[in-house]
Amino acid sequence: MAHFGSRIRALRAEKGLSQEDFAQRCGLHPNTLRKVERTCAAPDEIKESTRVCLAHGLGITRDELDRLYKPVIQQYIGDPDRGIPVINRVQAGDPVDYEHMELDNGIGNDYISRTGSGVDDPNAFAVVVTGDSMTPEFREGDTIVCSPASTIDDGNVVFVRFSADRDSTCTLKRVYDRGDEIELVPDNRRHPPMIVPKEHVIRMSRVVAKWVRYD
Structure with missing residues (x-):
């Protein structure tokens, strides 16, 4: 999954947590978590302090959090001009x-x-x-x-x-x-x-x- 916020949302759902419950576990305001899940495509779009909180809430290290992001390199099949x-x-x-x-x-x-x-x-x-x-x-x-x-x-x-x-x-x-x-x-x-x-x-x-x- 390329979109970092979507990956966070999926892991939260796997734990059976609502946004409010997960935000509380992370020590984040619910609006901050909503923004992360909805708009953040990559970890570097998030403040360092927020990334630390997310890692804590997921029970993983800060480095493991970053490794959740797997960027997708766009493929242009049969399209040398990259249309x-x-x-x-x-x-x-x-x-x-x-x-x-x-x-x-x-x-x-x-x-x-x-x-x-x-x-x-x-x-x-x-x-x-x-x-x-x-x-x-x-x-x-x-x-x-x-x-x-x-x-x-x-x-x-x-x-x-x-x-x-x-x-x-x-x-x-x-x-x-x-x-x-x-x-x-x-x-x-x-x-x-x-x-x-x-x-x-x-x-x-x-x-x-x-x-x-x-x-």
Whole structure:
């Protein structure tokens, strides 16, 4: 597992601990633990004192904590120009199983050229839209480019990957911050909005482009 915060979350879950219980065991504020689990991709993104607390809570040494992080080197199969990988499909409708769809793994079954795309994020990825909840702006079959590094503001369209609390699903919606929760709103009002606790979100990546092929 490449994402350090996700690894911490998984180990906490294996111990049967809630975020609040594990934070208390670590001597951390619950909000600090939530931020680590949700946003920290690597150990060096966390303060040294926080890393010591996490190691204590897990019952391991500080060095063992760092070794939990196993970075993934992106592979660009059949793509010598290192384009933006198209990594399958995302549902503009009900969330779909993330692992089953093999999304967001850096390996594409097709690639979009970065030349002239205006996308600078080296970790950008693309997905093909299914469903109709984001019509008329995004229709079934559209290819959209997502940037994990881009700042997300209320009303932005985002690719959302959920934790195991929501069956590791993913979806495409507009996002609005609601304190400890987010509201995910479809453009097509025939579909209902979703209210989701932030702790159930592993990653949100902002949609920064829609790619069109002219044959």
